[in-house]
Amino acid sequence: MLAKIYVTLKKGVLDPQGKAVQYSLESLGYNEVKDIRLGKYMEVRLDDVHGDKAEARIKEMCEKLLANPVIEDYRFEITSEDM
Amino acid sequence: MLAKIYVTLKKGVLDPQGKAVQYSLESLGYNEVKDIRLGKYMEVRLDDVHGDKAEARIKEMCEKLLANPVIEDYRFEITSEDM
Amino acid sequence: MIKEPLITQEMIESHGLTEDEYNNIKQILGREPNYTELGIFSVMWSEHCSYKSSKIYLKKLPTKGKHIIQGPGENAGIVDIGDGLAIVFKMESHNHPSYIEPYQGAATGVGGILRDIFTMGARPLASLNSLRFGSFDHPRTRYLLNGVVAGIAGYGNCIGVPTIGGEAYFNKSYNGNILVNVFTLGVVKKNRIFKGVAYGPGNPVIYVGSKTGRDGIHGATMASEQFDESSQERRPTVQVGDPFTEKLLLEACLELMKEDYIVGIQDMGAAGLTCSSSEMASRSGTGIEIDLSKVPRREEGMTPYELMLSESQERMLIVAKEGFEKKVEEIFKKWDLDVSVIGRVTDDKMIRVREAGKIVVDIPAEALTEEAPIYTRPKERPQYLLKTQNFSIHNIPEPVDFNDILIKLLKSPNIASKHWIYRQYDHMVRTNTVLLPGSDAAIIRVKGTNKGIALTVDSNSRYCYLDPYKGGMASVVEASRNLVCSGAKPLAITDCLNFGNPEKPEIMWQFDQAVSGISEACKKLNTPVIGGNVSFYNETQGEAIYPTPTIAMAGIVYDINLRQTQWFKDNGDLVVLLGKSYEELGGSEYLATIHGIEEGIPPDINMDMEIAVQDTCLEAIQNGLIKSAHDCSEGGIAVALAESCFSGPKFNRGVKISIKEEKIRGDCLLFGESQSRIIVSLDKDKLDDLKKIAKKNNSPFSVIGEVGTDRLVIEGLIDCDIESLKQEWRGALEERL
Amino acid sequence: MKFGVIVFPGANCDHDCYHVIKHVFKQDVEFVWHKEERLAKYDCLVLPGGFSYGDYLRPGAIVKFSPIMKEVKRFAKSGGLVLGICNGFQVLLETDLLPGAMMTNSSLKFICSDVYLKLESDETPFTNQGRVGGVYKMPIAHFDGNYFADEATLQGLEDNRQIIFRYCSEDGDITDDANPNGALWNISAICNIERNVLGMMPHPERCCESILGNEDGRLIFDSIIKSILR
Numbered sequence A, B: 001m002l003a004k005i006y007v008t009l010k011k012g013v014l015d016p017q018g019k020a021v022q023y024s025l026e027s028l029g030y031n032e033v034k035d036i037r038l039g040k041y042m043e044v045r046l047d048d049v050h051g052d053k054a055e056a057r058i059k060e061m062c063e064k065l066l067a068n069p070v071i072e073d074y075r076f077e078i079t080s081e082d083m
Numbered sequence C: 001m002i003k004e005p006l007i008t009q010e011m012i013e014s015h016g017l018t019e020d021e022y023n024n025i026k027q028i029l030g031r032e033p034n035y036t037e038l039g040i041f042s043v044m045w046s047e048h049c050s051y052k053s054s055k056i057y058l059k060k061l062p063t064k065g066k067h068i069i070q071g072p073g074e075n076a077g078i079v080d081i082g083d084g085l086a087i088v089f090k091m092e093s094h095n096h097p098s099y100i101e102p103y104q105g106a107a108t109g110v111g112g113i114l115r116d117i118f119t120m121g122a123r124p125l126a127s128l129n130s131l132r133f134g135s136f137d138h139p140r141t142r143y144l145l146n147g148v149v150a151g152i153a154g155y156g157n158c159i160g161v162p163t164i165g166g167e168a169y170f171n172k173s174y175n176g177n178i179l180v181n182v183f184t185l186g187v188v189k190k191n192r193i194f195k196g197v198a199y200g201p202g203n204p205v206i207y208v209g210s211k212t213g214r215d216g217i218h219g220a221t222m223a224s225e226q227f228d229e230s231s232q233e234r235r236p237t238v239q240v241g242d243p244f245t246e247k248l249l250l251e252a253c254l255e256l257m258k259e260d261y262i263v264g265i266q267d268m269g270a271a272g273l274t275c276s277s278s279e280m281a282s283r284s285g286t287g288i289e290i291d292l293s294k295v296p297r298r299e300e301g302m303t304p305y306e307l308m309l310s311e312s313q314e315r316m317l318i319v320a321k322e323g324f325e326k327k328v329e330e331i332f333k334k335w336d337l338d339v340s341v342i343g344r345v346t347d348d349k350m351i352r353v354r355e356a357g358k359i360v361v362d363i364p365a366e367a368l369t370e371e372a373p374i375y376t377r378p379k380e381r382p383q384y385l386l387k388t389q390n391f392s393i394h395n396i397p398e399p400v401d402f403n404d405i406l407i408k409l410l411k412s413p414n415i416a417s418k419h420w421i422y423r424q425y426d427h428m429v430r431t432n433t434v435l436l437p438g439s440d441a442a443i444i445r446v447k448g449t450n451k452g453i454a455l456t457v458d459s460n461s462r463y464c465y466l467d468p469y470k471g472g473m474a475s476v477v478e479a480s481r482n483l484v485c486s487g488a489k490p491l492a493i494t495d496c497l498n499f500g501n502p503e504k505p506e507i508m509w510q511f512d513q514a515v516s517g518i519s520e521a522c523k524k525l526n527t528p529v530i531g532g533n534v535s536f537y538n539e540t541q542g543e544a545i546y547p548t549p550t551i552a553m554a555g556i557v558y559d560i561n562l563r564q565t566q567w568f569k570d571n572g573d574l575v576v577l578l579g580k581s582y583e584e585l586g587g588s589e590y591l592a593t594i595h596g597i598e599e600g601i602p603p604d605i606n607m608d609m610e611i612a613v614q615d616t617c618l619e620a621i622q623n624g625l626i627k628s629a630h631d632c633s634e635g636g637i638a639v640a641l642a643e644s645c646f647s648g649p650k651f652n653r654g655v656k657i658s659i660k661e662e663k664i665r666g667d668c669l670l671f672g673e674s675q676s677r678i679i680v681s682l683d684k685d686k687l688d689d690l691k692k693i694a695k696k697n698n699s700p701f702s703v704i705g706e707v708g709t710d711r712l713v714i715e716g717l718i719d720c721d722i723e724s725l726k727q728e729w730r731g732a733l734e735e736r737l
Numbered sequence D: 001m002k003f004g005v006i007v008f009p010g011a012n013c014d015h016d017c018y019h020v021i022k023h024v025f026k027q028d029v030e031f032v033w034h035k036e037e038r039l040a041k042y043d044c045l046v047l048p049g050g051f052s053y054g055d056y057l058r059p060g061a062i063v064k065f066s067p068i069m070k071e072v073k074r075f076a077k078s079g080g081l082v083l084g085i086c087n088g089f090q091v092l093l094e095t096d097l098l099p100g101a102m103m104t105n106s107s108l109k110f111i112c113s114d115v116y117l118k119l120e121s122d123e124t125p126f127t128n129q130g131r132v133g134g135v136y137k138m139p140i141a142h143f144d145g146n147y148f149a150d151e152a153t154l155q156g157l158e159d160n161r162q163i164i165f166r167y168c169s170e171d172g173d174i175t176d177d178a179n180p181n182g183a184l185w186n187i188s189a190i191c192n193i194e195r196n197v198l199g200m201m202p203h204p205e206r207c208c209e210s211i212l213g214n215e216d217g218r219l220i221f222d223s224i225i226k227s228i229l230r
Ligand SMILES: Nc1ncnc2c1ncn2[C@@H]1O[C@H](COP(=O)(O)OP(=O)(O)O)[C@@H](O)[C@H]1O
Pocket: C129, C130, C131, C163, C164, C165, C166, C167, C168, C414, C415, C418, C419, C421, C422, C425, C436, C437, C438, C439, C440, C441, C442, C457, C458, C482, C633, C634
């Protein structure tokens, strides 16, 4: 199983990295970029867990470790596809 | 338009972060985790560009700035949906 | 079992081996090498590992001294500092990897030099870096500068070794080939020094640290090639650094070294397992047998070739005493590191590697080290010197507004404040830094003693381009002067000799000249060369960099309370010039920045005068006579004075100077870079004492002015507000980013 | 009186804290290994600066699961003094011993430099020897010191006088220019409601000796020692 996890900054939390990237893109001439938000993307490969069980485990991991609830939101998809 | 960009480390490139997170998850009892790789996730909102043009621009941005082609791969999807 | 490819002519060439070298290999082995063996010879006989073009010249360098415990040949050199302690230091280049991937290239450079130090049992206490980038007009310069500085910071800050100084220069000759030289110093108890040896047949060979992946295979060979279009494709060989794992490795190794469990230890740097095992065996007159199935791996399906040549970072090879395997294991397990007994020391002087029971490598260890080829390559004085040495200052007009020129010089990225760089480095961690970056040298204290270690790194590559002999000398004497100005007695140097393609006679000539100049200066100053590094092939599409022999020098401050800084302290203090100014402009920053000319003959160096000036300065500091000391280098006396006015951490101090000399043009007087000059300031009461010391040492001596007001005034030439000079100087680098 | 300095994997100011407590303040101090599951008797625990687990994922995130952290929490809950410096502060945030989170510096660069701090409260065991409104100079050295918390949390901190230091100018003005990392409300140190847990980004252990040119950090250690002796 492969879980794809997306961790993004909460709305309302300033994203200085995103701002910096946007600024760089603008100075390269990409004026069409209106906004950019940076987050984390994780690929977690799991053994021997499936379905709801896998879902529950990944949720736990996100809440305990992978995201910081003060500033971050997360979501994930579980697929059987390979990385 | 909204572009969702995924930047991941190239295969074979050491991922110290992934290694540390995996170690931590294991010590928390998540032994089902076989492998974890950390990457970046970006949401870029674009104005006034569409279709192939948008696609070409995003590709350029990735190659010039958003991904580091020496050690990273990238892929992206363009949607009209909101963030 | 993976089948190895057969050796073809093309393969031999792509491994950088000449026909003669290949025949030599066949003769040594008495047979054809297999693919893995070819790879091994290729890296071990590469310029980077074998020093084949430089060896005969390096022999000229003085390497011995009463205080020298270990000269070149080990992972790092060692100098006795008394109290049962010694300092261990070394410098390495990571130029090519940093050009390809600035962050990781620089980071892994730091990681590598740190391992060189703690592998000897020393705790790393301070790092320096010497950086050379192209001009700011070049599109990649900003990207490279940002990446390199972030990479050095990323690794050094994380592992907790302060980066306390360095240098950064910009010149178009580095447009296609930047230089990243990194230095680390550690302190060790004299009776707890460890070496890269493999004595005692039967002793276990133990692998510790990170797992092996396919990182940086052929990094060493890459460092021995010039860049061309296809270098881009070699990119995946760049390694990623893991400073966290290195921190664990550092602590685990130092913990291990408190015990008597091991015989020898060496880090796996360039050419990884191959280089460490063959060097350790060859130094000890033994052999090593390795079973590859025991090597911890990160990836599946790795071949013997890849395992032997991988340059995965954060790994060490240990030879333990028989029976102590478990003890060693315990320590590394405590620190969550991989540890595995992968082989044994043997008595037949062979490097023998087994994979799945089959012998895949069987090479005499010494063939890889001692018997590597040595070349006496042709040398020839370069043609360009005919033109550059023809330069005469009479062909350039003498400017009228010297104030404006001073400002332009202070804003030149080569002279401007480097705080944008060193602010990104943790330069205080370990609470030893008693003189922070921003003065001539940085100083760390040695806890438990009253002593300090002063460090500096210097090279004037423009001088080296215009006259490599003088340039080499100048780099050494400037380093020494910087130390002396901080109150330290210079002890020894390590170098990083960055040059172009040694197969070109002009480059070989530059190299020979520079090494001779360094050698001469080191002999006179009694600062032996205890280690170093040669980086050739710093070229892009046939264009070589300026010859850049970087000199890092360490000195000792016997009483840290008597250390000295470069800035003026009190109004009313006298300003004294030790040394003498001549009409010399060749190779100056003034000519380059203001007139766009990089020509002429660099300033002369009279070693007797140099020593007289340095001895005077040091003696005066040690006797508590002076309140500031600053050497004159790029930008001459005017820039040095300005820096003394505004570089203090608390306040500015103005100065009024009178140095009119009828025989010397104004621009030469202000901005000429005559050597052997130090500007000191002192209380009026102390003038006679200083005079006596100067006289005793035969040092030229002149009172040139007095500290006071908030302006820099050089009578008849310059009159500027200090605060505005400071703002220009402080902001100039950031402005360009 | 006994101090414990927790040694996390990747901590790099552990030796500095130990040195200052032992050789400058002449107090009893021990290193405490992160894998320990029992805590000996200490009066004050120091969570030192550094890069625990390389700051990988997020500073302080991985190390919060170290075996010793359960004990540290228990110690804190029972009123023991806990001082988190720099990375130690980040760990306290991640373990919820203090509210809020650290983001990357607004400059997106590591900053090592002296800063000025205004003392907002002397009613803590870590600052009782200080003067409210006083300006102290201490070095910072971090990549992620940009303090964040939502409005309600910030207001709570303010109302309960939990903001202990703010970045300020040399003259004590709380300005954007004096804020080195973008921290909300210029916050550089906070304590918990019970006031026995302090997290601070600046490094007091780096400025307790005259040879280092600055002794303003003594405030913190002097205060701790006084309050334990009391
Ligand atoms: N790359 C760097 N890293 C750290 N410190 C640097 C770097 N470059 C310059 N510095 C610091 O800035 C100050 C000025 O440097 P420089 O102009 O080269 O001095 P000098 O001419 O006295 O050798 C020194 O204290 C030096 O250590």
